[in-house]
Amino acid sequence: MTRTVRFHELGGPEVLKLDDVPVGEPGPGELLIQVQAIGLNRAEALFRSGNYIVPVKRFPSLLGAEAAGVVLTSNAPGFESGQAVSVVPGFSMNDYGVYAEQAIVPASAVLHRPDGVDAVAGAAVWMPYLTAYGALVEGGLRAGDTVVITAASSSVGLAAIRVANHIGAIPIATTRTDAKKEALLKAGAAEVIVTSAEEIGPRVLELTGGRGAEIVFDAVAGPGVLELGRVVAPGGTLLLYGLLSGQPTPYPGFELGMPALAVRTYTVHETTTDPERLRRAVAFVSAGLRGGAFEANVDRVFALDDIVEAHRYMEAGHQVGKIIIDLRGTS
Numbered sequence: 001m002t003r004t005v006r007f008h009e010l011g012g013p014e015v016l017k018l019d020d021v022p023v024g025e026p027g028p029g030e031l032l033i034q035v036q037a038i039g040l041n042r043a044e045a046l047f048r049s050g051n052y053i054v055p056v057k058r059f060p061s062l063l064g065a066e067a068a069g070v071v072l073t074s075n076a077p078g079f080e081s082g083q084a085v086s087v088v089p090g091f092s093m094n095d096y097g098v099y100a101e102q103a104i105v106p107a108s109a110v111l112h113r114p115d116g117v118d119a120v121a122g123a124a125v126w127m128p129y130l131t132a133y134g135a136l137v138e139g140g141l142r143a144g145d146t147v148v149i150t151a152a153s154s155s156v157g158l159a160a161i162r163v164a165n166h167i168g169a170i171p172i173a174t175t176r177t178d179a180k181k182e183a184l185l186k187a188g189a190a191e192v193i194v195t196s197a198e199e200i201g202p203r204v205l206e207l208t209g210g211r212g213a214e215i216v217f218d219a220v221a222g223p224g225v226l227e228l229g230r231v232v233a234p235g236g237t238l239l240l241y242g243l244l245s246g247q248p249t250p251y252p253g254f255e256l257g258m259p260a261l262a263v264r265t266y267t268v269h270e271t272t273t274d275p276e277r278l279r280r281a282v283a284f285v286s287a288g289l290r291g292g293a294f295e296a297n298v299d300r301v302f303a304l305d306d307i308v309e310a311h312r313y314m315e316a317g318h319q320v321g322k323i324i325i326d327l328r329g330t331s
Contacts, residue, residue: 001021003018004020005100013307013315030106031085031104032073032104034069034071035067035098035101035327037068038324039066039127041127058094065087067105068118068119088110096109120296120298124298127155130282131266132156133285134270139215139237143167144170147214148200148217149173150216151220153321157219162288165293171188171189171190211233213232216239217239218241219244220243225263238263241266300323302325303327304327310325
């Protein structure tokens with residue numbers, strides 16, 4: 001038996017329960033890992049509440065797709081008992097979940113943890129940087145380009161700032177209030193737009209000499225895409241990777257007079273479920289970690305017993321970086 005976080009109905013953080021569950025044995029292509037740390041993701045709050053792009057198929061349901069730990073049992077080539085690993089989002093939470101002291105996961109979603117990356121960093125670093133790499137680098141961002149990053153204090157936003165700087169692009173961050181402005185500048189943002197005090201459109205055009213941004217990397221969506229579409233440079237891309245607004249999202253092309261604007265969505269699964277893209281992404285992120293350009297952005301650490309409080313904290317939106325559940329010493 002292993003303590004596992006599950007939910008038996010849709011709802012708020014309070015539906016999360018710690019159950020004793022038989023862990024079983026890994027099947028072909030699977031690993032059983034001792035979970036040492038878990039990275040929280042807003043997608044998990046959406047899944048738990050029934051608002052995610054993938055609906056919950058059964059109850060009780062598992063949760064979680066980011067973790068670090070040690071292999072206990074391997075039923076897949078390339079992995080052995082005792083190896084330090086990280087789990088990345090590369091599966092449906094209807095099939096697997098890492099909110100547990102021990103978890104079975106598909107080997108295709110497991111990475112060997114580099115030397116010098118501890119469990120907390122191993123649970124915090126991969127999803128944000130794989131997302132930023134897949135969206136920005138594979139999306140064509142080049143040295144000298146400008147990228148606007150909305151909701152930039154998230155772990156993905158902070159990673160996007162560092163990825164942009166690493167390749168010589170110019171990151172412009174947005175945030176709702178002054179509270180996180182200094183943290184974003186410290187993280188490497190070239191400029192920070194506080195959206196409660198100024199409009200994004202005029203400020204971005206001012207900062208780019210009227211050209212606009214080659215990529216707008218947006219986690220909010222909703223009606224605000226109309227304003228964001230106005231600041232995409234000709235031939236550029238409005239790239240939507242989240243729906244924090246929770247509101248319907250219009251297609252901005254017709255509303256704006258059909259400019260030379262590409263609009264597309266992105267999820268990290270585009271990278272994590274494609275072996276060749278994942279190989280390139282891991283090489284890119286690993287090099288950045290070794291060289292010091294990239295680092296884990298950890299905001300706060302909770303215990304597994306405090307998972308409800310951790311989800312409430314995540315939904316409050318005050319964090320700058322990743323929220324982690326640390327299981328070391330409790331299993």
